[in-house]
Amino acid sequence: MTNLILAPEVQAAFANGQPVVALESTVISHGLPYPHNREIALQLEATVRAAGAVPATIAVIQGAVHVGLTNEQIEHFATAKDVLKLSRRDIGYAVANGRDGATTVAATMAIAGLAGIQVFATGGIGGVHRGARESWDVSADLGELGKTPVLVVCAGAKSILDLPASLEVLETYGVPVVGYTTEELPAFYSAHSGLHLGRKVDDAAQAAATWAAHRVYGGGSGMVLAVPPPVEKALDPQFVEAAIGRAIAQADAAGIRGAAVTPFLLSAMARETEGESIATNTALLNNNAQIAAQVAVALFQSV
Ligand code: PSU
Numbered sequence: 001m002t003n004l005i006l007a008p009e010v011q012a013a014f015a016n017g018q019p020v021v022a023l024e025s026t027v028i029s030h031g032l033p034y035p036h037n038r039e040i041a042l043q044l045e046a047t048v049r050a051a052g053a054v055p056a057t058i059a060v061i062q063g064a065v066h067v068g069l070t071n072e073q074i075e076h077f078a079t080a081k082d083v084l085k086l087s088r089r090d091i092g093y094a095v096a097n098g099r100d101g102a103t104t105v106a107a108t109m110a111i112a113g114l115a116g117i118q119v120f121a122t123g124g125i126g127g128v129h130r131g132a133r134e135s136w137d138v139s140a141d142l143g144e145l146g147k148t149p150v151l152v153v154c155a156g157a158k159s160i161l162d163l164p165a166s167l168e169v170l171e172t173y174g175v176p177v178v179g180y181t182t183e184e185l186p187a188f189y190s191a192h193s194g195l196h197l198g199r200k201v202d203d204a205a206q207a208a209a210t211w212a213a214h215r216v217y218g219g220g221s222g223m224v225l226a227v228p229p230p231v232e233k234a235l236d237p238q239f240v241e242a243a244i245g246r247a248i249a250q251a252d253a254a255g256i257r258g259a260a261v262t263p264f265l266l267s268a269m270a271r272e273t274e275g276e277s278i279a280t281n282t283a284l285l286n287n288n289a290q291i292a293a294q295v296a297v298a299l300f301q302s303v
């Protein structure tokens, strides 16, 4: 039984054949500090609307799976302390036990897939953690991309992760990583990872055509559209790398494991970059939401 609660705006979009863009809620509850998280979540919805699509922020509230949130519900996720971080495996537990849960990329893809939403915008995906040869810490986002047909528009992944290893795992799972106006994988805070993708699209129409073709030939897998962060907000790679070193050392010293690792590193990075990372984060989230909406609109125009 799937029991999704569609927000009225999302329901109307489905009925009227308007494009919809999914947004995640972990970035609100576990990814950014208050009140930035609340402002950004509302701003992302406005950006999607301005580009001609309908936003559907996804979350589980008291065991109910919501596709599209009210401003009050977003406020709740921005401030509540007892919100579970839900990957795909955790959705059933949260539903059956009446819990509040914020959806990661994996869980947002899973629910968007059930709702029939093809395009999803976020900041960065999870991946293979540095040190995964010992810890085995590989985000379920990668496995989800391998099996759920949703296009994820993001700025690549943070280099708190092992980016070459993350690309290898995506290749194994049959997930194309396509650069938007670039052949280089962006590294979230910076446009440059030094990793060559060999796949580039130059505009939303080309991205939509590539995604539509991947839906036919991709065996049910997702695709990553990797969008570099806006140049004027990108951070100096050496500054970022030094902050990452300190963040990872703090996580190791505190013995952080499992699902807590990524939220710990995200908040350590915000602290270690003295808030500079938040300005970059805001700018790239908005940019990704706008491009995702343009791709969703182009998908509708091409059919
Ligand atoms: N990376 C970011 N910002 C985020 C996340 C990752 O730059 O907010 C969040 C996303 O929700 C992503 C999740 O799906 O962390 C990955 O967590 P894990 O590594 O535990 O799979």
Ligand code: MN
Pocket: 137, 138, 139, 140, 258, 259, 261
């Ligand atoms: Mn993990």
